[in-house]
Amino acid sequence: EVVLTQSPGTLSLSPGERAALSCRASESVTSSYLAWYQQKPGRAPRLLIYGASSRATGIPDRFSGSGSGTDFTLSISRLEPEDFAVYFCQHYGNSLYTFGQGTKVEIK
């Protein structure tokens, strides 16, 4: 089973700054099977990125995903007030799925 480790646990940034969130897999994974989600308090997660780098429908282009093998990154080019939230990465293999423990992006 793939274990996903996200870092940092918390990222303190100001609106307008760039954010880079890391997701490291315990073994090499197929890039096609890596997703990123945003979650706000009391809400269900929202799909941002699938296939490591493809934006989901309606997701602004300030969100981008990259990476391969064991190292993946979610980048937010310029933080908007609504981007302060918790972000999770997920591996969806052919059989089992796993989530990272999350990175909280908070206002500095």
Place this chain on the structure above:
Amino acid sequence: QVTLKESGPALVKPTQTLTLTCTFSGFSLSTSGMRVSWIRQPPGKALEWLARIDWDDDKFYSTSLKTRLTISKDTSKNQVVLTMTNMDPVDTATYYCARMRLPQGGFDYWGQGTLVTVSS
């Protein structure tokens, strides 16, 4: 318009069996490539994937919970049912169902979630 909604008891006692139903609309689970999963999230903690059922009735379970979980579907009712046996207070969480559609991947639609508290 795709929607999913979870239903089930808000409170269960330790050792009881939890049964949750995901009722969905806007897609068919008999369509090739469709998958529905259950995911849970204890208060203030991370998401945990529990189980999945596919359009062809393939079923997969979390390694750590597989002995306690059963997932099934009723295609005619557009429902997916999850049962979890021997509930414990550590199972207190918000339980979500979510859809994945291949080949895209990722859970593109989620239910609102239902909070289940395990307490005597």
